[in-house]
Amino acid sequence: MQAIKTTGYTIYFNEDCYGYLQDLLASENYSGIFILADTNTSQYCLPNFLAQVATELPIEIIEIEAGEVNKSIETCIEVWHALTDLGADRKGIIINLGGGVVTDLGGFAASTFKRGMDFINVPTTLLAMVDASVGGKTGVDLGVVKNQVGIINNPIAVLIDTQFLETLPQPEMRSGLAEMLKHGLIADEKYWNNFSDLTGLTTDDLGALIHWSVEIKNTIVAQDPNEKGIRKVLNFGHTMGHAIESQFLNSATPLLHGEAVAIGMVLESYFSMAKGFISKEEYEVIKSAIISIFGTTDFTSNDIESIIALLVHDKKNERGKVQFVLLEGIGKAVINQEVENILIINAFHDFQK
Template sequence: MQHITSSGYNIYFNDDCYSYLQALLAPGSYSNIFIIADENTSQHCLPNFLAQLATELPIEIIEFDAGEINKTIETCIQVWHALTDMGADRKSLVINVGGGVLTDLGGFAASTFKRGMDFINVPTTLLAMVDASVGGKTGIDLGVLKNQIGVINNPVAVLIDSQYLETLPAAEMRSGLAEMLKHGLIEDEKYWAQFSNLDGLTTNDLDSLIYRSVQIKNEVVMQDPTEKGLRKILNFGHTLGHAIESYFLESPLKTTLLHGEAIAIGMILEAHISVAKNLLPQAEYIQIKEVIHSIFPKVEFTPQDIDIVIGLLIHDKKNEAGKVQFVLLERIGHAVINKEAENQLIFNAFGDYQN
């Protein structure tokens, strides 16, 4: 599978990942290697990765607890202390082996330690492969507010090996599908259509779908690396999705949602708002709703839940001059940015989602 070229780095796939690593880690290239993992990837993915890592360089492993709840400044401080105690310097290499939480936090820790170390992302979840590890976004949450602190800083490379997906629970695989669906909805109608029937999906099919998803995200990022305009389309479903994810993470009365589960809800809601704003045809909205509901179970919201979610929208990173900015759809395969929506439209969207 041909590598994908991005801004100053490449994205490699499957066997090519390890050929690249072997060449990169030639004697004299780096002083030592620090692998950052969580307890899940340490158990299920790290043994295979280490077996492929042909190098004489000293290797240290830094592990933290898994989950969005640990994507915090406190965890980042622990990583910085570990790097310090183990003798990391600016010629050290950080390799992040894990899902989106880990690549976000590990990339941020590497980007800020001693004002910047080289890092590589080795995504091990579908979500991280098609979204979090690509595009240079790193960061941590501020309380329950998603990705409020961070920098855009590209890795040395991204290494996508689909065999790690064999270790994932079904819910985590579904979570990754949400971002792939999003890429089709904002950029490629034909790609979206491939998700209308996932029965009989083979490993080769999945590799091709992952590859195209990464292509779509990379093409958008290359045109707008710092999210001044076009890159905002990658946030379709995320304005409401992030608010829902934050609320369910914070509330003791709610079951925490995976990122993709929250974004799936957000995409339905924001597609409904697109119809209400006379942008998206009703028939296309119905198709979007049916496909997403066929993959993701429905979540119940009370009127109080909706009020709280709307209150959290003010913290969205796309906002300008205190106004909430949505990414909406004009049609499947074409998104538009910087659209506002009245609270009543949001309530109506929740009502239709639950019907």
């Protein structure tokens, strides 16, 4: 697959990833390599990755616990301490090998340690490949509130090797589909239509859809790198989704990011219908497609009340008002929309029918 050039760096795919990496390590005078992995990627992905890296530079492994609950400032402090103990300096390079937790946290740690080190993201989950690979968002959660602390800072490259997907359990694969569905809903109806029937999907088909998804996101981000305007459309499903994810983060049944965003997309499609932006038929098509993949989740009245309260922390809010991204049809979105609480409650009730 052809590399995708973004504003400031390039995304490489499959065999091209390792050719780029070898050339980089041979040409740049790095003092050392620091690979950040979690307990899952350390076991299932790191051996194969290291087998592709031929260098005389010293390589150190920093391992964190897996899971969204560990995307915290406390874990980031542990990474900073590890870098310090290992003698990292600004001429070292950090390679973040993992899903969105690793790339977000690792990018933030790299961007702030000694005021900035080079870093490369190697996403190993479907969700990270189509979402975290573009845009330079880094950061950590603050308690259960998602992405409250961070900066936008680009890696020097992103390496997407789709063979890592073979290590993923089915729920993680399904989680990644949420971001791909989102890209179709906000920007490309033709892309959305590819997900109407997934029964015949092959590995090659998935690789092509990943590339297409990255292109969609890159086109949007290139117009608005700092999320002042059009880039906000990428948050469709996320205003509700992040609040839902936060609500269940420390419960006995936490939701994966993509699972929460999938629910968020159904709810925010309901808002779009209620405000007259999309037809009831379009809403039903969206709802049916997403529920056929992700199923439904039960919410108590207390859950809904807590989720509404959590919306005040969304990073798109302005002057104390919650700002939603809504659809104006399949393949088009509109930003900065306010939604009344009664609509949110009605949307939950409709979702659970």
